Amino acid sequence: LGKKCFALRIAGRIAYDEGWMAEHMLIMSVTNPKGEEKFVCAAFPSACGKTNMAMLNPGLPGWKIQCVGDDIAWMRFNDKGELRAINPEAGFFGVAPGTNHKTNPNALESCMSNSVLTNVAETEDGRFFWEGLEDEYKPDVKLTTWLGEKTTVGATTKTPKAHPNSRFCCPASQCPIVHPNWEDPAGVPICVFMFGGRRPEGVPLIYEARTWQHGVMIGAQVKSEATAAAEFKGRQVMHDPMAMRPFMGYNFGKYLEHWLSMEKPGRHLPKIFHVNWFRLDKNGRFAWPGFGDNIRVVEWALRRVAGEDIAEESPIGLLPKKGSIDMSGLKCDWDAMFGLDKKYLLEDIEETTKFLDDQVGSDLPKAIKEELADSLKRIQAM
Numbered sequence: 373l374g375k376k377c378f379a380l381r382i383a384g385r386i387a388y389d390e391g392w393m394a395e396h397m398l399i400m401s402v403t404n405p406k407g408e409e410k411f412v413c414a415a416f417p418s419a420c421g422k423t424n425m426a427m428l429n430p431g432l433p434g435w436k437i438q439c440v441g442d443d444i445a446w447m448r449f450n451d452k453g454e455l456r457a458i459n460p461e462a463g464f465f466g467v468a469p470g471t472n473h474k475t476n477p478n479a480l481e482s483c484m485s486n487s488v489l490t491n492v493a494e495t496e497d498g499r500f501f502w503e504g505l506e507d508e509y510k511p512d513v514k515l516t517t518w519l520g521e522k523t524t525v526g527a528t529t530k531t532p533k534a535h536p537n538s539r540f541c542c543p544a545s546q547c548p549i550v551h552p553n554w555e556d557p558a559g560v561p562i563c564v565f566m567f568g569g570r571r572p573e574g575v576p577l578i579y580e581a582r583t584w585q586h587g588v589m590i591g592a593q594v595k596s597e598a599t600a601a602a603e604f605k606g607r608q609v610m611h612d613p614m615a616m617r618p619f620m621g622y623n624f625g626k627y628l629e630h631w632l633s634m635e636k637p638g639r640h641l642p643k644i645f646h647v648n649w650f651r652l653d654k655n656g657r658f659a660w661p662g663f664g665d666n667i668r669v670v671e672w673a674l675r676r677v678a679g680e681d682i683a684e685e686s687p688i689g690l691l692p693k694k695g696s697i698d699m700s701g702l703k704c705d706w707d708a709m710f711g712l713d714k715k716y717l718l719e720d721i722e723e724t725t726k727f728l729d730d731q732v733g734s735d736l737p738k739a740i741k742e743e744l745a746d747s748l749k750r751i752q753a754m
Contacts, residue, residue, distance in 0.1 A: 381621030392448035405434030431664030456559030502534030569596030587644025625735025
């Protein structure tokens with residue numbers, strides 16, 4: 373249990389006792405072209421683009437993203453019933469491989485000084501290297517891999533040059549788009565929760581929970597393909613409820629009850645969404661471009677918060693009405709991103725129910741059991 377497991381476990385347990393929330397979530401500020409600022413929290417398992425999303429470079433003109441935090445959110449309701457979030461961390465602890473000027477220029481700029489890089493490769497002249505930085509160097513640049521082997525940037529090696537879970541650790545204050553209020557003890561008001569994972573098939577780009585209770589069930593069924601930060605090897609789908617599996621410090625049934633207990637009169641609960649940037653089309657390519665274009669999906673969610681009628685019922689939740697996400701300039705197949713397959717969804721909900729039965733058993737809250745049964749009925753009626 374290295375890393376932040378202890379800190380988040382302890383915070384989660386105190387939050388349970390005291391009635392607040394400690395979650396594995398980024399906190400981002402999103403300002404639209406009219407200058408309206410909203411705050412979003414998102415929980416994704418490791419290596420599903422949480423740091424990239426927290427420091428998004430928007431692919432639509434006039435939008436602005438600022439980062440409050442990329443990993444942990446402590447949240448409590450204030451006297452007005454707003455859910456306010458702070459980032460308790462002093463910096464970013466991000467997965468290095470795959471971070472580059474295309475995927476996350478802001479993260480790269482953040483770790484150019486006063487930073488610790490672990491298990492990365494080092495060039496002969498003392499610069500860092502990891503998979504994803506090939507375009508920054510000439511192929512004949514000599515380097516030492518994380519295992520101490522001598523090679524060059526362009527050489528093919530049996531093992532990665534940087535460990536797949538190598539990290540950069542840098543002060544958040546160095547992030548070019550850090551929010552001016554990122555250390556404000558009053559926190560920022562959250563209006564959207566997003567859950568998501570790497571789901572190559574079956575799960576749409578975005579859908580919305582019908583109710584808070586339905587949203588808690590959606591969070592409980594978060595799954596992802598296994599990644600380097602987890603202990604399982606190979607590509608297999610792994611459950612990571614609320615993206616909290618490695619950080620759970622007490623009985624998971626009680627944790628779900630705690631989430632359900634947040635719904636009280638006078639509170640403005642965030643709307644809950646599930647996103648999937650990683651769905652593949654029939655040719656095995658990503659159906660959605662991701663990265664900066666994810667702003668288009670965030671925009672749709674914020675329009676839903678504003679009460680726009682741009683969603684329609686589906687067996688799994690509220691889906692965007694066709695054409696309600698701004699696709700200008702993109703070549704995307706709507707059906708490849710939003711099509712629902714009854715057979716897949718049936719297998720998926722049955723597998724989720726079995727997982728929760730096995731892992732949580734009699735501690736699974738009645739409300740979640742009812743939501744699972746309701747989902748199964750809706751999918752069967754497709």
